[in-house]
Amino acid sequence: MCEAVEDGGCGAGPGPARRRGQGHSHPRLCMKCGGSAALIIRVGDPFCRGCFHDYFVHKFRAMLGKNRVIFPGEKVLLALSGGPASSAMLRQVQEGLSRETAKKLRFVPSLIYVDEGAVRGQSLAQREQSLAHMEALLQATGFPFHLAHLEQALELPASILRPGPGRSGKPVPSYKEAVEGFIQQQRQEGDRDGGTSPPGPSTQVGDPAAPRLPTPARTQELLRLFEAVETATAREELLQMLRTHLILQTARTKGYAKVMTAESCTRVAIKLLTNLALGRGAFLAVDTGFVDDRHGDVLVVRPMRDYTAKEIAFYNHFFRVPTVIAPPLRTKRREKPSIHRLIERFLLGLQEDYPATISTVYRTGEKLSPAPAKASSESERCLLCLCALDIAGEEELALEPTLIMEEPEENGCCQDPPAAPAESKAAFIPLLCYGCRLTFKELGPLATLPPYVRAEAQRRIRSTETEQQTPEVPQDDEEPGKS
Numbered sequence: 192m193c194e195a196v197e198d199g200g201c202g203a204g205p206g207p208a209r210r211r212g213q214g215h216s217h218p219r220l221c222m223k224c225g226g227s228a229a230l231i232i233r234v235g236d237p238f239c240r241g242c243f244h245d246y247f248v249h250k251f252r253a254m255l256g257k258n259r260v261i262f263p264g265e266k267v268l269l270a271l272s273g274g275p276a277s278s279a280m281l282r283q284v285q286e287g288l289s290r291e292t293a294k295k296l297r298f299v300p301s302l303i304y305v306d307e308g309a310v311r312g313q314s315l316a317q318r319e320q321s322l323a324h325m326e327a328l329l330q331a332t333g334f335p336f337h338l339a340h341l342e343q344a345l346e347l348p349a350s351i352l353r354p355g356p357g358r359s360g361k362p363v364p365s366y367k368e369a370v371e372g373f374i375q376q377q378r379q380e381g382d383r384d385g386g387t388s389p390p391g392p393s394t395q396v397g398d399p400a401a402p403r404l405p406t407p408a409r410t411q412e413l414l415r416l417f418e419a420v421e422t423a424t425a426r427e428e429l430l431q432m433l434r435t436h437l438i439l440q441t442a443r444t445k446g447y448a449k450v451m452t453a454e455s456c457t458r459v460a461i462k463l464l465t466n467l468a469l470g471r472g473a474f475l476a477v478d479t480g481f482v483d484d485r486h487g488d489v490l491v492v493r494p495m496r497d498y499t500a501k502e503i504a505f506y507n508h509f510f511r512v513p514t515v516i517a518p519p520l521r522t523k524r525r526e527k528p529s530i531h532r533l534i535e536r537f538l539l540g541l542q543e544d545y546p547a548t549i550s551t552v553y554r555t556g557e558k559l560s561p562a563p564a565k566a567s568s569e570s571e572r573c574l575l576c577l578c579a580l581d582i583a584g585e586e587e588l589a590l591e592p593t594l595i596m597e598e599p600e601e602n603g604c605c606q607d608p609p610a611a612p613a614e615s616k617a618a619f620i621p622l623l624c625y626g627c628r629l630t631f632k633e634l635g636p637l638a639t640l641p642p643y644v645r646a647e648a649q650r651r652i653r654s655t656e657t658e659q660q661t662p663e664v665p666q667d668d669e670e671p672g673k674s
């Protein structure tokens with residue numbers, strides 16, 4: 192409803208700006224302790240530094256305690272980018288495992304950092320410098336850590352595109368039973384450490400004699416893959432896919448049951464609208480929810496999704512949390528910005544004028560169900576994102592045009608024999624959900640795709656062909672010799 196005319200409502204001229212009235216000129220008081228406030232998170236929520244720290248810590252603990260996904264004694268892999276959100280998450284885990292904490296966190300953390308400098312336009316010297324900086328930060332935590340390069344995603348096995356076995360073979364204890372068992376185990380061991388304390392010396396997991404950066408041939412192969420992508424949107428999606436698969440493979444090979452990522456409330460809201468625009472509306476609950484269980488044996492959890500970017504920025508500033516800012520993804524000349532960047536500008540612009548924008552989008556995503564993303568068999572599962580194929584009624588959903596692919600004439604001669612069905616890019620399309628089809632069509636020639644994607648697609652295509660060619664057993668009662 193519009194306000195009265197004298198208050199600047201409909202029909203009134205531009206009144207005098209009244210950003211700060213006389214009533215707001217005095218210092219604000221902390222809403223918790225009544226002391227002098229150091230920041231205002233939202234209108235009516237001023238905090239001093241001490242109360243803001245307690246509020247920030249409680250929010251992290253409450254998110255983990257409410258969902259009860261991470262059990263005591265479990266190995267958890269923290270995916271770090273060096274940015275504000277992941278650095279704040281790391282500090283929360285450090286404080287939760289320190290000896291001074293009253294109620295310690297009970298899981299066993301390790302860290303992973305993926306170097307993406309090759310596709311972000313960094314030179315070899317810049318990559319070396321960034322890697323050394325991140326390695327120093329990871330060593331200072333005292334946790335075991337893994338350093339990975341995006342080029343390693345080209346060497347992933349095809350099994351990364353299949354869900355793991357999970358825990359179907361053995362019963363999963365309840366959270367209460369797991370806590371009681373953990374406490375009993377600690378008592379039997381004499382409570383030497385008083386819980387799960389951080390390991391003493393930091394250790395880098397991997398071959399210490401391995402070269403610091405990948406070979407130039409691997410880097411060039413990765414650059415060819417990204418240069419063949421037609422749009423900035425598909426390039427962002429490809430980077431996210433390779434990063435996720437690389438982290439997942441590390442978790443599987445090293446025995447981590449959970450992976451923590453640091454998407455903030457602001458980032459979740461941006462991702463929710465972005466994925467909606469990319470045709471992934473059926474999978475928003477698993478793409479943005481607290482738990483992502485599509486991989487089966489490894490759960491991805493997002494404990495920072497209740498924090499806004501503003502809260503994280505204030506926390507890192509007040510408590511001197513070190514961060515590393517990575518350069519943006521390299522784009523082609525005169526290329527239109529990606530849908531990810533457009534949605535981000537749109538939401539952040541609205542947030543300036545309407546402070547409830549981010550929280551409204553975020554709370555809307557909380558009401559979504561993950562059921563549409565569940566797939567019961569391999570033939571119903573997307574090749575790339577492992578969600579269910581949302582193609583039940585292709586005629587109604589207008590998906591049939593996406594099945595038509597323009598195959599390039601690689602040999603330049605129309606007399607050459609066509610490619611085998613398993614080697615045709617059009618043959619990949621039925622294996623993908625609607626959103627992944629739109630991205631896949633912009634990923635360039637088939638030869639530039641990651642080898643593990645081609646291998647798994649060809650395996651599934653041949654498996655489908657074998658099933659179709661298998662003759663059915665006759666059901667009649669005729670004897671073989673009678674016609």
